[in-house]
Amino acid sequence: MKYMIAVLALACSGLAVAAQPTAAKSEILMQSDKAWDGADYKEYATGKPELTVLKVALPPHSALPWHTNPMPNASYIISGEITVESKATGKTEKLVAGQAVPEMVDAAYRATTGDKPVELVVFYAGVKGQPLSQPVK
Template identity: 30%
Template sequence: MLRKFKIVLSLLVFMGMAVHAQQYSGKLKIEKLADTSLNSIGQKIAYPQFKDPKVTMCKITFPPGETTGWHKHLIPVFSYVLQGTLTVEVEGKGTREYKEGSSLVESYDTYHRGINKGKQDVVLFVVYLGGDGQSLAIKK
């Protein structure tokens, strides 16, 4: 079961990876979105061991000036900026900006917050790898 979970995860996260034409038919355009073993603050990516794994995918819209508030994740979280520019403040690690078309592997067990400092909505596509009732985020 864990092996199937990892396979599904790999397909979701890396479905944008460049592949050889023989793997798919047609005229698909495939772009690599992420290819890393480290998250946004340099932590090694680790997959949790859950008895009942669960993948949650969300589209999150930040109106101008909106923030997530300070929070952390105890599960792997992968985000893609569909629209706008997201500013992420990471406790003790500084601030980073992610523009439209950027992807990020979010920090693990480290407080951070996302902020829309722009004048248009920021829209994210987010994949959470959880299970066993684990919260998607823990507020500070």
């Protein structure tokens, strides 16, 4: 019986320690009212807001097709490196793991990968029913 009480006391003290609040830390990875190419973001579409978060894996030496995004979005590069390119200007920007990028809106662009696979998370802030991207011909 003494043994069971001691075990119960240890278990309860462990729960008390686990339940102690911890100080949360946060870091702004990116905050912008402009896309990576310097273009200002415009007014949002009207409608019920819908947030979408995608985890994307791209193989090495690959290219996404030219496309546009109709809403503000941002990517966080988890691993690898990726180069984004504007179709209109040819401007490029190389991004590496740990970087966040404000993506272009209503402007054609693509992304290409280097020698290693790329993993990224993309956050979209759109409205319900709005497509995340549209191909460019």
